[in-house]
Amino acid sequence: MSAKTDKMVTVPKAVINRLPMYHRFLYQLLLEGKEKISSQELSQLMRITSSQLRQDLSYFGEFGQQGYGYRVETLYQAISGILGLEKQYTAVIVGAGNIGRAIVNYPGFSRRGLKITGIFDNNPKNIGSQVGNLTVMDVEHLADFLKKYPVQIGIVSTPVQAAQKVAYILMKSGVRGIWNFAPIMLEKNGDVVVEDIHLGDSLLTLFYRLNEKEGKN
Amino acid sequence: MSAKTDKMVTVPKAVINRLPMYHRFLYQLLLEGKEKISSQELSQLMRITSSQLRQDLSYFGEFGQQGYGYRVETLYQAISGILGLEKQYTAVIVGAGNIGRAIVNYPGFSRRGLKITGIFDNNPKNIGSQVGNLTVMDVEHLADFLKKYPVQIGIVSTPVQAAQKVAYILMKSGVRGIWNFAPIMLEKNGDVVVEDIHLGDSLLTLFYRLNEKEGKN
Numbered sequence: 001m002s003a004k005t006d007k008m009v010t011v012p013k014a015v016i017n018r019l020p021m022y023h024r025f026l027y028q029l030l031l032e033g034k035e036k037i038s039s040q041e042l043s044q045l046m047r048i049t050s051s052q053l054r055q056d057l058s059y060f061g062e063f064g065q066q067g068y069g070y071r072v073e074t075l076y077q078a079i080s081g082i083l084g085l086e087k088q089y090t091a092v093i094v095g096a097g098n099i100g101r102a103i104v105n106y107p108g109f110s111r112r113g114l115k116i117t118g119i120f121d122n123n124p125k126n127i128g129s130q131v132g133n134l135t136v137m138d139v140e141h142l143a144d145f146l147k148k149y150p151v152q153i154g155i156v157s158t159p160v161q162a163a164q165k166v167a168y169i170l171m172k173s174g175v176r177g178i179w180n181f182a183p184i185m186l187e188k189n190g191d192v193v194v195e196d197i198h199l200g201d202s203l204l205t206l207f208y209r210l211n212e213k214e215g216k217n
Numbered sequence: 218m219s220a221k222t223d224k225m226v227t228v229p230k231a232v233i234n235r236l237p238m239y240h241r242f243l244y245q246l247l248l249e250g251k252e253k254i255s256s257q258e259l260s261q262l263m264r265i266t267s268s269q270l271r272q273d274l275s276y277f278g279e280f281g282q283q284g285y286g287y288r289v290e291t292l293y294q295a296i297s298g299i300l301g302l303e304k305q306y307t308a309v310i311v312g313a314g315n316i317g318r319a320i321v322n323y324p325g326f327s328r329r330g331l332k333i334t335g336i337f338d339n340n341p342k343n344i345g346s347q348v349g350n351l352t353v354m355d356v357e358h359l360a361d362f363l364k365k366y367p368v369q370i371g372i373v374s375t376p377v378q379a380a381q382k383v384a385y386i387l388m389k390s391g392v393r394g395i396w397n398f399a400p401i402m403l404e405k406n407g408d409v410v411v412e413d414i415h416l417g418d419s420l421l422t423l424f425y426r427l428n429e430k431e432g433k434n
Contacts, residue, residue, distance in 0.1 A: 016425055020418035024400065046402075083421050084428035098319030105315060108400060108417050113424070152427065177427045179420065183241060183325055185263075193430060195423035197416065200325050201237035203396065204300050206412035207330070208233055210369065210394045211301035213410060 011059045018056055019083055021046060026076040038069035088113045091179075092146065094166045095157035096121035096129070096136045099181050103155060104132040114153075118145055122162070139166070146173035157181045228276045235273055236300055238263060243293040255286035305330045308396075309363065311383045312374035313338035313346070313353045316398050320372060321349040331370075335362055339379070356383070363390035374398045 025046055029037060043050040057063055057075075060082050064070050080086065093100045096119050103109060104116055119131055120139040127138050137145065154170030156163050156178060163182035170178060171189040178194045180186055186194050242263055246254060260267040274280055274292075277299050281287050297303065310317045313336050320326060321333055336348055337356040344355050354362065371387030373380050373395060380399030387395060388406040395411045397403055403411055 017418075017422060019425065020415070020421035023421060024415070024418065025402075082425070084424045085421070087424075087428075089424060089427070098315045098322060102315030102319065103416075106416070109420060112417060112420060114420060153423070176430070177423050179423055184245075185242075191430065193423065193426045195419055195426065197414075197419050198237070198241070199320075199323070199414065200329060201234075201241065202412055202414050203326060203329060203331060204237035204240060204302070205234060206370070206394050206396055206410065207301045207304075207306060208236065208299070209410045209412065210306070211304075213393070213408065 015056045015059055018048075019079060022056075023076070023079050023083060023085075026072055026079065029072045030076055034072050036069050036071055039064060042070065085113050088115050089153055090115050090117050090151040091153035091155055092116070092118040092120065092142070092151050092170075092175075093155040093157060094120045094139060094142065094170070095155075095159075095162075095181075096123075096126045096131060097157060097159075099157040100155070101131050103157065104134060116155075117149060117151055120145075142166075143169055143173050146170075146175070150174055153177045153179060155179045155181070156186075160184050232273050232276055235265075236296060239273075240293070240296050240300060240302075243289055243296065246289045247293055251289050253286055253288050256281060259287065302330050305332050306370055307332050307334050307368040308370035308372055309333070309335040309337065309359070309368050309387075309392075310372040310374060311337045311356060311359065311387070312372075312376075312379075312398075313340075313343045313348060314374060314376075316374040317372070318348050320374065321351060333372075334366060334368055337362075359383075359386055360390050363387075363392070367391055370394045370396060372396045372398070373403075377401050 025042070039050040039053050043053040046053070054064065060078065063075050063078060091114055093103055093116060100119060104119060116134065118137060119134045120137050120142050121127055122139045126136050129136050150173075152175060154167070154175040154177075156166055156170070158166055160182045163180065163184050164186060167178055167180070167186045168189060171192050176192060178186065178192055180194055180196045183198055183200050185196070188194060242259070256267040256270050260270040263270070271281065277295065280292050280295060308331055310320055310333060317336060321336060333351065335354060336351045337354050337359050338344055339356045343353050346353050367390075369392060371384070371392040371394075373383055373387070375383055377399050380397065380401050381403060384395055384397070384403045385406060388409050393409060395403065395409060397411055397413045400415055400417050402413070405411060
């Protein structure tokens with residue numbers, strides 16, 4: 001069930017990008033046993049203005065009560081619904097290096113509904129090794145595997161040279177979304193959704209902010 | 218040397234966040250041996266409008282020539298300068314799990330000027346093991362190490378429970394920037410710069426975009 005209103009509203013990308021952050025903070029508050037929170041408190045916690053908070057949430061209906069604030073559980077459930085977290089998402093990982101292994105082993109992803117059904121690599125040293133409960137398979141069998149066991153998401157954690165080729169196999173095999181860790185902008189086949197993580201970009205932003213602080217640029 | 222103009226201009230965060238992307242694409246073009254590029258071509262490659270491209274770069278001075286476009290090398294060097302990439306940045310990593318190992322082993326980071334001088338963990342199974350050219354040290358010795366060998370950046374790749382404690386040690390030991398991979402908003406001591414990578418947030422954005430595509434929310 002979604003908490004979105006019936007009106008057809010296009011939600012700005014900036015708002016969508018903040019929803020996971022809301023979700024993360026509300027989860028933390030739930031763990032701390034907090035039942036209600038004012039928009040002032042919540043916005044201070046998240047370092048945004050309370051008017052921005054209220055405006056963001058207004059895209060998805062009315063959650064707050066005047067003079068009371070938000071029920072943490074209600075808001076958490078609503079945002080989970082908006083994000084589509086009541087579902088489970090199946091995925092394979094291609095690239096069983098450190099990043100691929102980190103994804104398999106990170107408990108927070110399965111809590112969010114990600115179910116990883118297979119992990120693949122092209123390196124004989126990796127093929128056959130254990131990662132969590134999974135055995136690394138030969139990437140030569142990726143297309144066959146996906147024919148038998150279709151998944152929604154393909155996670156690309158290969159070196160940059162292999163990423164585009166792998167992405168084409170994934171798209172041809174019917175994945176609908178790609179979570180891309182390789183530092184390359186993938187070309188798309190059809191209307192697949194690609195979400196990139198560019199760790200190098202984040203590092204350069206840190207460098208820039210350090211320099212800015214020193215007044216050196 | 219920086220290409221920034223002398224005028225005191227506050228550069229919007231959105232522009233700063235795009236600079237690493239410009240840098241990444243220009244590096245790719247250099248590798249491909251491309252010498253010049255029009256703003257149309259470059260903006261299409263990056264999937265932004267060419268007016269946005271020109272506006273972004275105008276914050277840092279004039280690089281393009283009417284009817285010619287940009288010299289790839291000149292623009293690449295200028296953006297490298299703005300990002301502060303002519304320098305080297307020293308860092309330690311705390312947390313020698315998969316993420317910590319991935320950072321040490323990823324060649325793109327040292328190319329950007331990141332020099333990792335130490336990696337620490339609290340797990341006896343990890344302490345003493347090799348990661349690239351480094352030997353994992355006991356986190357108990359982190360403060361002593363930093364007293365002897367100060368660094369600018371602390372990279373936090375511990376589980377969430379340990380992240381804040383580690384961050385306080387890093388800040389107390391004089392690091393000026395923290396690159397945080399733990400899914401927590403760190404409290405700061407003083408005016409340290411914190412740049413977060415929240416992998417879980419990116420995953421939730423992917424889920425949302427998949428649902429949106431299916432018209433299910």
